[in-house]
Amino acid sequence: MTLQTQIEQKLAALAPDVLQVENESHMHSVPANSETHFKVTLVSDAFDGMMPVKRHQQIYALLADELSGPVHALALHLYTPAEWQARGGERPNSPNCRGGGK
């Protein structure tokens, strides 16, 4: 199982309306086919009334093993269904690498 699939399976715990896990490792200074940099877009009722920091920390808790091991960067775009609708289903782009090594 790829790390990407593993992340998807763990985040299913939040009963997401939308779940998109993208491997963005190719944008960074790591070997080809790495699984180090990910972007997650997740829309769930679970975030209703929750501050952004708390939403992120909830994801970090679910992915604690991955983050303490192979995953180096995790961009998170976390919305409630109403917020997602208000932004028209758009998720922001991630920045490119600036070469700061490991």
Next chain:
Amino acid sequence: MSTTAENIQRQISENPILIFMKGSPQLPQCGFSAQTVQALMSCGERFAFVNVLDNPDIRAELPKIANWPTFPQLWVEGELVGGCDIVVEMHQNGELEKLVKAAAERAGAAEGGDNA
């Protein structure tokens, strides 16, 4: 001798606007740090920064204290605001500038500063 955790606590409590990042504001070493510090600089207030690439002890210890695994991290008045995604989003909707300006104003007042 103080421990790394004590150093971090002191940095957080002494600097009302503080970013832990990779590289410096002038020369960020990571795209996420670059975006975040750019949003912060656009608020036009003075802030402190710690380059975690020069401070491996802080880089190792802060994620545990903050319950936040990655960098950058923006701290305002002793509280974690968030990393790149949150700060950039707050910048776009105007909340970041409000937060930062309010913190700078309170810090100035506490120092007895005169802005006239």
